[in-house]
Amino acid sequence: MTKVLYxxxxxxxxxxxxxxxxxxxxxxxxxxVNPSHEIVNIDLYKENIPEIDxxxxxxxxxxxxxxxxxxxxxxxxxxxxxxxxxxxxxxVADKYIIVTPLWNFSFPPVLKAYIDSVSVAGKTFKYTDQxxxxxxxxxxxxxxxxxxxxYSEGPAAEMEMGHRYLNIIMQFFGVPSFxxxxxxxxxxxxxxxxEIKENAISRAKDLASTx
Numbered sequence: 001m002t003k004v005l006y007x008x009x010x011x012x013x014x015x016x017x018x019x020x021x022x023x024x025x026x027x028x029x030x031x032x033v034n035p036s037h038e039i040v041n042i043d044l045y046k047e048n049i050p051e052i053d054x055x056x057x058x059x060x061x062x063x064x065x066x067x068x069x070x071x072x073x074x075x076x077x078x079x080x081x082x083x084x085x086x087x088x089x090x091x092v093a094d095k096y097i098i099v100t101p102l103w104n105f106s107f108p109p110v111l112k113a114y115i116d117s118v119s120v121a122g123k124t125f126k127y128t129d130q131x132x133x134x135x136x137x138x139x140x141x142x143x144x145x146x147x148x149x150x151y152s153e154g155p156a157a158e159m160e161m162g163h164r165y166l167n168i169i170m171q172f173f174g175v176p177s178f179x180x181x182x183x184x185x186x187x188x189x190x191x192x193x194x195e196i197k198e199n200a201i202s203r204a205k206d207l208a209s210t211x
Contacts, residue, residue, distance in 0.1 A: 001036065001037065001038055002034070002036075002037040002038070002094045002095065003037070003038045003040065003092060003093045003094050003095075004030070004037055004038065004039050004040065004093065004094065004095045004096075004097065005040050005042055005089070005090065005093045005095070005096050005097070006023075006027050006039055006040065006041050006042065006097050006099075007042045007044065007096060007097065007098045007099065007111075007114070008020065008023060008041070008042070008043050008044065008045075008099045008100075009044045009045070009098070009099065009100045009107055009108045009110055009111040009114070010045070010099065010100065010101055010108070011045050011108075017101065017146065018101075018146035018183045018186060018196075018197055018200070019099050019100060019101050019144055019145060019146035019183060020099060021197065021201065022099075022144055022146070022181065022183055022197075022200045022201055022204045023097070023099035023144045023204075025201045025204045025205060025208075026097065026142075026144060026181070026204040026205075026207065026208045026211075027039065027097065027208070029204065029205045029208035029209065030097075030208040030211060033208060033209050040089070040093070042114075044108075044110040044111060044113075044114055045110060048082055049086070049110055049113045049114050049117060050078075050079040050082050050083055050113070050117070051113050051116075052083075052113075052116050053079070055073070055075045055076050055079050055080075056076070056079050056080060056083065058073075058076055059072045059073075059076030059077070059079065059080035060080065062076070063080070069081075083117045086114065086117040086118060087117060087118045087120050087123050087124070088123075090117075090118040090124070091118075091123055091124060091135075091136065093139070094138070094139060094140075095139065095140050095141065095142075095211070096139065096140075096141040096142070096175075097141070097142045097144065097211075098111070098141065098142070098143045098144070098166065099143075099144045099145075100143070100144075100145050100146075100162060101145070101146050101147075102145055102146065102147040102148070102151065102160065102162055103162075105159050105160060105161050105162070106161045106162045106165065107145075107162040107165075107166075115169055119169070119172075119173075123135070124136055124173045125172055125173055125174065132172065133174065134171070134172055134173040134174020134175065135173070135174055136173040136174050136175050137174040137175075137176060139173075139175045139176075139177075140175065140176070140177035140178070140211070141166075141170050141175050141177065141178045141179070142178070142179045142180070142181060142207070142211060143163050143166050143178070143179070143180050143181070144180075144181045144182075144183075144204070145162060145163055145180065145181070145182050145183070146182075146183040146184070146186070147160070147182060147183065147184035147185070148184070148185075148186060148187025148188060149184065149185065149187060149188045150184055150185050150188060151182075151184060152182060152184060163180050163182075166178070167180075179207070179211075181200070181203060181204060181207060182200075183196060183197065183200040184196070
């Protein structure tokens with residue numbers, strides 16, 4: 001069975017967030033088109049996403065030195081164990097839909113913590129004599145992002161680092177198909193905000209039918 005991770009990184013829901021509204025339309029349409037697929041919703045603002053801190057480094061160090069998991073402290077077990085769960089969940093999925101706003105030219109920090117949790121050598125990539133090689137070569141991914149301004153063209157395009165970062169990460173993981181669905185300009189052109197939103201929702205329906 002195809003497994004899809006629907007990953008949202010926004011504190012607001014679809015009634016307040018343009019990216020979440022488009023994301024909701026996409027995933028609902030996807031479910032209608034693919035009723036047999038398993039959809040796993042991951043709200044990063046509600047999940048336990050440990051940051052890589054002193055406990056994590058200490059726990060990893062003990063495991064690498066040959067100690068068993070039972071020899072870790074309670075804090076190390078909790079954090080290292082949770083990071084392992086997140087990574088395993090990520091690598092067994094077939095498709096990823098990531099929903100974010102554009103904040104300060106990037107995305108909310110909780111998504112970076114999540115990406116750190118799944119960026120594991122031997123799991124999502126491996127090191128070789130020729131350099132790192134991605135291991136997720138049979139996956140596909142989509143990034144749905146709302147941008148208040150226009151970042152798809154002009155000088156501002158070079159300032160957008162959220163989608164570009166995810167594109168690099170997906171390439172690093174070996175994911176062969178990574179697309180972007182952007183809702184942009186609604187803050188810069190408030191008189192056209194509703195039209196921009198409706199157009200993005202329409203594109204989401206079309207893309208969900210073939211994703």
